[in-house]
Amino acid sequence: MEKRTCDNCRYYVYRYIKKNARFLKVNGKCSHSELKDALEKKKHPWRGDGECDRWEPVEIVKAERKKAILETLRDMEKHLEEIAFILKDDE
Ligand code: SF4
Numbered sequence: 001m002e003k004r005t006c007d008n009c010r011y012y013v014y015r016y017i018k019k020n021a022r023f024l025k026v027n028g029k030c031s032h033s034e035l036k037d038a039l040e041k042k043k044h045p046w047r048g049d050g051e052c053d054r055w056e057p058v059e060i061v062k063a064e065r066k067k068a069i070l071e072t073l074r075d076m077e078k079h080l081e082e083i084a085f086i087l088k089d090d091e
Contacts, residue, residue: 004052006030010061011054 011032
């Protein structure tokens with residue numbers, strides 16, 4: 001079983017820098033609503049050894065993102081069909 005770390009947790013949000021035409025991952029930060037303030041003040045007892053009791057798999061975020069992208073693409077498809085209909089009707 002894969003070790004539970006911030007890197008594979010759904011609450012870890014990466015930061016990037018833009019260099020030339022690319023984005024480079026530089027570091028990240030916990031975004032858990034109950035932990036982020038404590039982590040910034042270094043009060044969370046998590047020791048960085050995979051014992052965080054708030055850890056959840058990053059696959060949840062990937063699935064949510066994929067679902068959101070598919071919904072956006074379906075909306076775009078609908079809007080493009082409407083635009084195409086209007087343009088064709090105006091010919
Ligand atoms: S919830 Fe825990 S494991 Fe997940 S990013 Fe925050 S500190 Fe790391």
